[in-house]
Amino acid sequence: MWRFLHVVAIGALIASAAYVYSVKYQTIYASEQIVKTRHLIDKERDAIGVLRAEFAHLIRPDRLQALADGKLEMQPLALSQIVAADELPEPAAKVDSIGRKLESLGLLGQSATPSAGVAGATPSLR
């Protein structure tokens, strides 16, 4: 009886030691991963900083102005081009300009969309 208990106790001891050992190594591995990831984050952060600085350098106003002056055929904004929304003219009524032209040429009769009339367009309904 006692011997059996001893065996159980020793077994439990070895098992717990093995468990603690594995947990310890998992922890070490995880903390190494954390350090590595932190390092990567720092590196990325530095890279972001450099990219931001480069971007700010590329979009600096005097460079953009020089580029716009050289490459674009645009004029500086004139004050007369700034208008409040309620000062915009009302949009004109929609005009069927092609239809109107056809009508004036007397061609409307031939090319007009054939209307189905009251009876309906499908022959089976007639």
Place this chain on the structure above:
Amino acid sequence: MSETSANAEKAVEASPASALPRVGAGEDRIGCLMRMARDLFSTRLDKSGGRIRLIALAMLAAYLGVAVKLVALGLSHDPPQTLRVAAEQAASGARPDLLDRNGEILATDIETMSVFAEPRRIIDKDEAVELITAVLPDVDAKELRERLGSKKGFVWIKRQVTEKEQEEIFHLGLPGVGFQPECKRVYPNGPLGAHVIGFVDKDNVGIAGMEKYIDQQSLADPHVAGFSVDPATLKPVRLSLDLKATHALRDELAAGMERYRAKAAAGAIIDVDTGEIIALESLPDFDPNDPGDVKDPEKINRINVGVYEMGSTFKALSIAMALESGKVSLNSRIDARDSLRYGHFTIHDFHATHRVLTVPEVFTHSSNIGAARMALMVGVEGHQAFLKKMGQLDRLRTELPESAEPLVPKRWGELNTVTIAFGQGLNVAPIQAMMAVAALVNGGNLITPTFLPRSEAEAAALAHRVVSPQTSESMRYLMRANATHGSAGAADIPGYYVGAKTGTADKIVSGRYSQDKVLTTFMAITPADKPKYLYLVMFDQPQGLPEDGGYHTAAHNAGRVAGRLIERIEPLEGVPPASQLPSQPFPLLARLGYGYDADKAGKE
């Protein structure tokens, strides 16, 4: 064995009676040790008690030793890794980013590598110098040899090397040569706003402008304190500057400087309600990435550090003072028929009218005689007190470490009051004059200018009243009249209801006022009925253009540039041009019966 132990007991018992106790005790001790040693190697069970005790004792001693060592280790500090500490202390610390009011980057840190050496660990110094200078040709070999020969534990070889250089140095495999990451300050916009932003030295310590201000506020020399700042914890610092407006200002000033062949130019835009500086430029300027010769007096911040006789723009203060004193109203008439004689000085008008002028006419004709007479009505003491109240006689301190003391006459007599009334004889920093004019037009509240964002509520808490709302409205009315009918028409951009004042001050050349060397200033407010921005444009020694009839007065140079600035910057700041004039721009004056039509004020 029992016999021996019994003998020993007898011996111990007998020893006190012995004639030679010491010898007996010594013999006993040896015997005891012999016995213990015998016990140690004996295998007899009944004798194991002593052995176990001995082993337990030894174990206890060993454990005690371990415990003592543990405590000692716990108490002692880690032996300092001197090199690492030295490298980190010498490395440039991180600084917060500087942003403009819209979040655009004005200054930021990027990480670079620097090469250092530990002279004591370098075996062959001459060989090391040879190899290093082969990779880094811009390092001076002689100087490097000297530095490596020093007794210091740590010396820099080259700060901020490129990746390629770093790799090459690494492949040299020199012992005692290492790399330390450092922060390098970069200013992506180059010279834009350089006078406000300032710059840092090679250790990333701010030595001018807002960079220095930040150090004074927070960093406070981290290297001396022995801790380095974690870049992630640094919050970016936002300035009141607007990058786009600053660019527009610099662009227009540079164009104007070239067009009018001026020696220097400067300009600033201030929010009159909060005192925030939206843009500030002073040309010639420098690139903070490579500040070069910063002591060059031509490259100073003329707005903050230069002091100038502001000329006719100062008349705004004289007239406001006269109106505020109650001795003069907008309807008062000032005699400007003859030149004003004072002692052997005679005050002339540049645009002489030789008649009695109304107060608006004094302003629009920029009459020296009128301004002087009004200042004399208030008197010397009143004049001094008013200028003191407006902050014109004391050094104005902003966040920028650079500031200038105004040049105030030591003995201030009536003649000084006469000349200061039209802007001669008192040299102030332009930012000071801007602060005063902003107070005159914003309703009468003097607010110290700032380079940091400030809300209107914060500004209201700082402000103190210097003139009444009615005087302030009168000044806006006068400035508007001057833009429509006076000398400041060049800046009257339709849609912005501009009010403005010109100033052309003769420069003093070898003790005399020069006729052809002038300093022109122009101050404009938009819109004059409820000002938001105050523009200042200044040219040093502009030349007259043939198409302007050779005139080099402010209206022809500073005024035009101010007009272009308003046209360009107001839309940038989100202010659209108004399609019609304000219906009642000056309600207080209208109630007093002046009529609110400033456009007619200048007409007689």
